[in-house]
Amino acid sequence: MINLKSKVVLITGGSRGIGASCVKYFSIANASVAFTYNNSYSDAQKLVKRYSKLTNCRAYKVNLQNENEIQECVEKVIKDFGRIDILVNNAGIWKEGKIDKMNLEDWNETIKINLTSVFLFTKLVVPFMKRKRFGRIINISSTAGQRGEARYSHYAASKGGIISFTKSLADELGEYNILVNCVAPGWVWTDMSIPALSDKERLNKEIQKIPLKKIPAPDDIAGPVLFLASDLAKHITGEVINVNGGSVMCG
Numbered sequence: 349m350i351n352l353k354s355k356v357v358l359i360t361g362g363s364r365g366i367g368a369s370c371v372k373y374f375s376i377a378n379a380s381v382a383f384t385y386n387n388s389y390s391d392a393q394k395l396v397k398r399y400s401k402l403t404n405c406r407a408y409k410v411n412l413q414n415e416n417e418i419q420e421c422v423e424k425v426i427k428d429f430g431r432i433d434i435l436v437n438n439a440g441i442w443k444e445g446k447i448d449k450m451n452l453e454d455w456n457e458t459i460k461i462n463l464t465s466v467f468l469f470t471k472l473v474v475p476f477m478k479r480k481r482f483g484r485i486i487n488i489s490s491t492a493g494q495r496g497e498a499r500y501s502h503y504a505a506s507k508g509g510i511i512s513f514t515k516s517l518a519d520e521l522g523e524y525n526i527l528v529n530c531v532a533p534g535w536v537w538t539d540m541s542i543p544a545l546s547d548k549e550r551l552n553k554e555i556q557k558i559p560l561k562k563i564p565a566p567d568d569i570a571g572p573v574l575f576l577a578s579d580l581a582k583h584i585t586g587e588v589i590n591v592n593g594g595s596v597m598c599g
Contacts, residue, residue, distance in 0.1 A: 350578045352379035356429045357577065358422075360469060361439025363388035363407070365538035366488060368395060369570035370436055375399035377574060382425045382432075384410040384439065404429070412439055412465040413457070422472040434484040434577045435473045437466040440506070442540050444499050455502045462506035466513065474521065483526035484577045487514050488569075489588065491534040491596040507532075511588055518586030527585040529576045534592030535563045559594035 357374045361367040362383025368391070374381050380403055385392040392407040399405040406428060410421045425432060440462040445454050466487055477483030492500060493507025514530040521528060535541060535554055545551045545563065555561055572589050575581055590596060 350377045350574060350580065352377045352434075352577065355433040355577075356380045356382065356425075356431050357434035357436060358425055358432050358469070358473065359383040359436040359438055360410075360412070360465065361385070363392040363395060365540060366533070366536060366566045366569045366573075367436075367438045369566035370438060370573055371395050371399060371405070373567070373570040373574045374434075374577070375402045375405055377578075378403060379434070379577075380404040380429055382406050382408060382429060384408050384412075384421060386411060413460045415468055418465060418468045419472060422469065426476065431480065432473050432476055433480070433482060435469060435486070436573060436577075437469055437485070437487045437510075439465060440488065442500065442503050445502050446499050447501055450502065458502040459506050459509075462503065463509045463513075466510055470513075470517065474526065477521075477526050478524045481525050483521070483524070485514075485517065485521075485526065485528040486573050486576045487528070487530045488573075489514075489530050489532040491532055491590070491592050494532060494588075494590075494596055494598055514588070515586045522585055527576075527581070529581070529584060529586065530588045531569060531572050531576070532588050532590050532592070532596075533564070533569045534558070534595045536569055537563050537565050557595050558592070562593065564591065564593065 357379045359370045362371045363385035371383050396405050396407050408421045410417045487510045489510040490507040492504040493511050497504045514528050518528040569591050
């Protein structure tokens with residue numbers, strides 16, 4: 349039902365985890381796909397090789413803490429594809445930081461990668477969307493951005509900022525037919541979370557907090573992202589879709 353054949357999507361952090369699943373889903377939906385990676389060159393090239401059989405798929409190396417590299421990336425995507433219709437701000441890091449142990453460098457790294465990069469990519473892409481009077485921006489937040497997370501206050505702050513950023517832009521950009529929404533996962537089986545969930549006692553403890561009693565795969569997050577990018581969601585903006593198995597229920 350979802351066919352994005354005429355659309356170009358840019359996905360940040362697309363080489364692994366949720367981002368890689370987004371690359372897969374958008375490729376299957378016939379969108380042209382550009383995605384960023386930083387250190388995962390081999391993973392990125394495997395995805396390009398796999399999905400270039402379905403669509404135009406390219407990878408771009410970007411350090412998300414470097415504003416110039418972000419700007420160069422957007423310029424390259426526009427040059428290579430001619431447009432950007434859909435932006436998926438997915439890239440992020442999750443590092444423990446007790447408040448009395450965390451230093452400013454730790455704080456800034458998480459904020460820059462998780463939140464500032466979202467601002468920069470969005471700021472650079474929006475002018476092209478305004479020109480076309482069409483755009484879909486989907487930001488990946490987290491349950492931590494809604495309820496907080498002990499020992500990860502910098503991460504929770506960055507993800508809470510994404511939610512407020514999403515709602516603000518939905519109001520600001522609606523008149524240009526640019527829809528801005530957010531997907532907030534809880535635990536997901538990704539390279540980022542596997543080390544924490546490898547402890548069976550902790551895994552069982554976390555599963556008991558989830559009404560559906562399971563940890564989702566990255567594809568379970570990519571599906572709602574694709575939905576928000578499609579015409580099925582053409583009257584939805586400023587929303588947070590919670591994909592957490594019921595672990596956090598908030599309107």
